[in-house]
Amino acid sequence: MPNRKKCTCQCQNNNNKSPSSSEFNGGACFLPKPVQYVIALVIGLVTWWFVYNNLPRLSHYITYSLLHIKPRTHLGESLEFFFYDTPKVLMLLTLIVFFVGLLRSFITPEKTRRILASKSEFLGNVLAALLGIVTPFCSCSAVPLFIGFVTAGVPLGVTFSFLISSPMVNEIALILLYGLLGWKIAAIYLITGLVIAIIAGFVIGRFHMENYVEDWVRKLDKAISIEGNGHSITWANRFQMARQSVKDIVGRVWMFMIIGIAVGAGIHGYIPQSLMVSIMGRGAWWSVPLAVIIGVPMYSNAAGIIPVVEALLGKGAALGTVLAFMMSVIALSLPEMVILRKVLKMRLIYTFVAVVTLGILVVGYLFNGLILNGYH
Amino acid sequence: MIEIKIFGFGCSTCKKLKKLVDNIVRQNKLEANVEYITDFAEIAKFNIMSSPAIMIDGEIKAAGRVPTRTEIENWIHRSP
Numbered sequence: 001m002p003n004r005k006k007c008t009c010q011c012q013n014n015n016n017k018s019p020s021s022s023e024f025n026g027g028a029c030f031l032p033k034p035v036q037y038v039i040a041l042v043i044g045l046v047t048w049w050f051v052y053n054n055l056p057r058l059s060h061y062i063t064y065s066l067l068h069i070k071p072r073t074h075l076g077e078s079l080e081f082f083f084y085d086t087p088k089v090l091m092l093l094t095l096i097v098f099f100v101g102l103l104r105s106f107i108t109p110e111k112t113r114r115i116l117a118s119k120s121e122f123l124g125n126v127l128a129a130l131l132g133i134v135t136p137f138c139s140c141s142a143v144p145l146f147i148g149f150v151t152a153g154v155p156l157g158v159t160f161s162f163l164i165s166s167p168m169v170n171e172i173a174l175i176l177l178y179g180l181l182g183w184k185i186a187a188i189y190l191i192t193g194l195v196i197a198i199i200a201g202f203v204i205g206r207f208h209m210e211n212y213v214e215d216w217v218r219k220l221d222k223a224i225s226i227e228g229n230g231h232s233i234t235w236a237n238r239f240q241m242a243r244q245s246v247k248d249i250v251g252r253v254w255m256f257m258i259i260g261i262a263v264g265a266g267i268h269g270y271i272p273q274s275l276m277v278s279i280m281g282r283g284a285w286w287s288v289p290l291a292v293i294i295g296v297p298m299y300s301n302a303a304g305i306i307p308v309v310e311a312l313l314g315k316g317a318a319l320g321t322v323l324a325f326m327m328s329v330i331a332l333s334l335p336e337m338v339i340l341r342k343v344l345k346m347r348l349i350y351t352f353v354a355v356v357t358l359g360i361l362v363v364g365y366l367f368n369g370l371i372l373n374g375y376h
Numbered sequence: 377m378i379e380i381k382i383f384g385f386g387c388s389t390c391k392k393l394k395k396l397v398d399n400i401v402r403q404n405k406l407e408a409n410v411e412y413i414t415d416f417a418e419i420a421k422f423n424i425m426s427s428p429a430i431m432i433d434g435e436i437k438a439a440g441r442v443p444t445r446t447e448i449e450n451w452i453h454r455s456p
Contacts, residue, residue, distance in 0.1 A: 148425035
């Protein structure tokens with residue numbers, strides 16, 4: 001990752017230091033800014049590719065040569081797994097977050113809202129779920145997004161499709177699933193997550209619960225313009241945004257991830273397979289609801305939970321059970337409910353949680369019933 | 377007197393922007409009124425959905441990102 005840091009080009013540094021607002025294209029810089037960004041990007045990508053391809057050797061070397069751990073021991077296997085997975089996932093994350101950050105500078109919430117305000121209900125749900133993948137979301141932005149959507153005339157159900165898909169189906173979850181479990185599981189997660197968001201949002205829309213939105217939100221001026229508010233943005237800004245999102249997101253999730261990978265490594269090395277199969281295996285019908293009950297109050301992001309999920313699957317836990325667990329941890333969280341309470345009355349929050357939970361349960365049972373089971 | 381409004385929902389980047397603006401105002405000894413708005417209802421009135429956002433003399437200059445020092449200084453100098 002240090003290669004990213006080098007992207008800050010010389011002249012920008014100089015410029016940041018000087019308090020005056022002088023133009024920075026003269027003197028020290030020979031190349032126009034976009035060209036500098038592209039060059040830095042290419043160098044970064046080549047370095048990335050080289051390091052990424054040498055990770056297996058590196059982890060082997062650290063574990064057995066540097067730390068002198070005996071090969072074919074529990075500890076050795078756990079450590080090698082840890083030293084391979086951590087940098088691998090962090091590197092994948094950095095790469096994807098950067099490009100999604102770039103993409104996000106095009107798909108702003110304001111644009112999303114404009115698109116959704118003019119669509120019919122079911123199509124709106126589908127689009128909202130899809131847009132939820134790429135729009136930035138943290139629980140602190142749930143309320144402003146909600147208000148912005150509802151006041152612009154986006155139907156309640158469509159807004160919920162967005163609120164469900166946005167935290168659950170995101171690039172962080174997908175890239176971790178891809179990196180640790182392969183593209184099939186990532187694709188299954190993407191599709192089931194979207195389906196849950198679309199259907200749950202549509203169902204909530206059918207309940208016509210507009211009265212359960214807090215009164216002060218409904219009294220807000222509906223006449224506000226839904227056009228963007230005119231601020232312009234340059235390519236330099238976009239690159240800067242992408243870099244900033246790498247710093248923010250990777251800086252926020254690395255801790256979760258290392259804890260997750262450590263727990264996963266522990267499960268890998270120490271928990272016997274037979275125990276896991278009896279608790280989370282396909283035979284135990286109660287494991288799906290249990291996974292959801294444990295998962296809902298748990299608060300972690302994708303980065304923390306997916307390494308654990310990998311280890312669970314590797315030890316013979318059923319795919320449906322694991323999916324249900326992962327989705328309930330990521331999609332439904334107590335802090336988000338507390339924040340949403342500012343704009344929603346309790347009854348609508350209960351309905352939201354119930355509908356999403358039901359969707360997750362169906363997904364869990366569905367995949368436990370399929371042949372995909374036992375996928376390693 | 378320059379009117380600067382910063383909108384944030386409590387995220388770390390919003391505080392970063394507030395600090396940056398405060399810093400610019402102090403260093404350039406500007407006569408500015410810097411307001412940090414975190415109330416959802418208040419922010420909704422300005423039609424802002426992504427944070428942090430910055431408004432200078434009634435015009436929203438950026439939303440959803442922390443602008444650079446140079447950008448902010450340019451905006452301030454350009455405003456009458």
